[in-house]
Amino acid sequence: MSEPSDVIDAAPPPPAPETPPPAGRSVTARATLAGTVVSLLLIVAIVLGSRLLRDFDSALLPYAVATVFLAFGVAYRYTVWVSAPGARRLFKKGFGSFFSADNFRKAPTAVPKMIATYLGFQKFLGARSRPRWIAHQLMFWGCLLAAAITFPLTWGWFTFTGDSATGPGYEMRIWGIKVLGFNSLNILGWLMFHGLDIAAVLVIPGASYFLYRRMRDRGAMTGQRFAYDLLPLICLIVISVTGLLLTFSSIFLHGGGYEFLAILHMVSVVFTLIYIPFGKFFHIVQRPAAVGMQLFKYTARQDEQVFLCKRCEEPIDTTPYVENLRGTMQDLNLDFNAFVEYCPRCKRVLRGNAYLSHVKKGFK
Template sequence: MRRRATLAGVAVSVLLILAIVLGSRLLRDFDSALLPYAVATVFLAFGVAYRYTVWVSAPGARRLFKQGWGAFFSAGNFRRAPTALPRMIATYLGFQKFLGARSHARWAAHQLIFWGCVLAALITFPLTWGWFTFTSSTGSGPGYEMRIWGFKILGFDALNVVGWLMFHGLDIAAVLVIPGASYFLWRRMKDRGAITGQRFAYDLVPLIALIVISVTGLLLTFSSIFLHGGGYEFLAILHMVSVVFTLIYIPFGKFFHIVQRPAAVGMQLFKYTARRKGEPAATAGAVTGAAAAAGAPGEVSADGLLGCRRCGRPIDTAPYVENLQGTMRDLKLDFDEWAEYCPRCKRVLRGTAYLTHVKKGFK
C-alpha cells in the first residue's frame, strides 16, 4: 500500500512538473522569483496523492469511493435526477449548509475562509506555474493584457475598477480569510468543548498559518503603496515562508479534509439516487439477511428507506446500510447487525443488556 501511494505521489508530481513546463511555454512565462512557491506545489501534489491513496485503501473509504463514483457515472442516476449532482456540489462543497444547522456564526466564518482560500488558489497557482501572465501592452502602462498559456484573454486599464480587482484579488482574499480564521481561533480559545479536545499542531497551526499569510500579504500591498517599498523584502520572505509551510502542511494536517470533502458529495449522491429508485427490494434482501435469520427483519419503505428492526422507524437507504455493514465486516467488527437499529433503539437495547447482564450481578 505504501509502495502504491509513493508511486501515485511521484506520478502526480511528474505530471504537475510537465504541466508547469508546457503551460508556461517551456518556462518562457515562468517567473523565477516564484520558484519556491512552485516547488512547494510539487511537494503538495506528492503529499496529497500519497495520503489520498493511503486513505482510499482503508475499507470504509474504499467503499465510499467506489459507491460515490459508481453513482456519479451511472447513466440511470443521471436520467432520474439530472440536477442532483450540481445541487449537492453547491450544498455540500459551495455553501456547506450542514454547518448552518450547528451555528450561523460558524457557517459564516467557514464561508469567509472557504471563498477566500478558493479565490487565493485560483490566482496564486496559475501565476506560480506561469500559466497566465499580466503584461503591459504600452510598455509603461496603464494598459495591461492578461494572457493564459500565451493567448491573450482580455485587455484592461490598471487604473479602472477591473484593473484594481485584477491586481488586488489576493488582498480581497486576505480580507475574507482574516475574520473567518480569527473567529475560529477566538472560539478555540474560549469554548470549553473546543479547548478540551484541541491539539496545537492540528487545530491551531492551520488557523495561525492562514492569518499570517493573509496579514503579510496585506502588508506587502501596504508597503508598496504607502511606504514606497520599505520593508518589502523582509515581508516578501516572511510571506513566502508562511505560504510554503502551509502548502507542505496541507496533506498531513487538518487541511487534508479539503481533499476529502468531495467524497461526501459522492456518498450523498449514492444515498439520494438509492432513495429515488424506489425499488430496493432485491438489495433489501441482502441487507436484512441477518435480521431475517432472527425472525424479525426490518422492512423497506416505498422510497427505499430501511426501517429499524425494533421500532420500524426509517434509518437510511437500504444500499447505504448494506454498504456500512460490508465495511464493518471488512474491519472484523462482529456487530454489523446493529446497523439495522435506529440510535434510540440502540440506547434502549444497551440499557436493557446492562440491567440484565451487569446490574444483575450486584443483587
C-alpha cells in the same frame, strides 16, 4: 561411495516460500508511486503550460516547488486513505454514484445542486451554527480565490504584460494567448491586481473566528491538538496579514520593509502548502467523495429504498446505505454489525436492557 542418506543430509534445504510483503509496506509503496507520478505530471504541466518556461517567473520558484510537494503529499495521503476498508467503500460508492449515467438519468439536477449546496455553500454547517457557517464561507471562498490566482501565476500559466513601459494598459494572457485587455486605473484593473488582497480580507475574519472559538470553547478545547487544529488557522492568518502588509508597504511606505515581508510571506505560504496534505485541511480533498455518498443516498430515497428499524419500524436511512455500513463493519472485523438495523434510540434501549440483564443482576 556415499550412502543415499548422506546425500539427502548434504542436500541444501528447499527454499522457503516467499511471504507477501506486509500490508503497510505495500500501501506505502503504492502511495509513494502515486505521489511521484502526480508530481512528475505537474512538473510536465508547468513546463508545457509556461511555454517551455518562457512565461515562468523565476522569482516564484519556491512557490512552484511547494506546489509540487503539495501534489506529492495529496496523492500520497489520498492513496493511503482509500486503502482503509471504510474509506475504500466510501470512495467506490461515492464516485460510482457521482459518475453513474443511471443516476444522471434519474436525477439530472441532483449533481450540480449537491455541488453547489454541499461543496460550495456547505448548508450542512448552517444547521450547527450560523456564525460558524459564515466564518467557514469566508475562509472557503477566500482560499478558493487565492488558489485560483496564485497557482496559475506560480506555474506561469497566465501572465500580465503591459502595453507600454509605463502602463496603464495591461493584457492578461493564458498559455501565451491574450484573453483580456484592461486598464489598471479602472475598477476592473483594481480588482485584477488586488484579488489576493480581497482573498486575505475574507480569510482573516473567518480564520480568526475559528481560532477564537478554539481558544475559548470548552468543547473545542477538549480534544484539539495544536499542530492539527490551531496551526492551520495561524498559518492562514499569517499568510493573509503578510500579503496585506506587502500591499501596504508598496502603496504607503514606498517599498519600505518589502523584502523582509516578501520573504516572511513566502516562507509562510511554502510551509502551509507542504503541510496541507498532512493536516486538517486534507478534508478539502476528501469532501468530493462525501458528495458522491450523498448522491448515493439521494437516489436510493428516490427509489423508496428506505430501511426501517427492526424494533420500532421507524426509518433509519436508505437500504443501500445501511448495507454499505454493514459491509464496512464486517471488513473491519467488528462483531456488532447487526446494530446497524436499529435506530439510535433503540440501540440505547437495547444496551440498557443488556446492562440490566448481564451486569446489574450480578450485584446483591
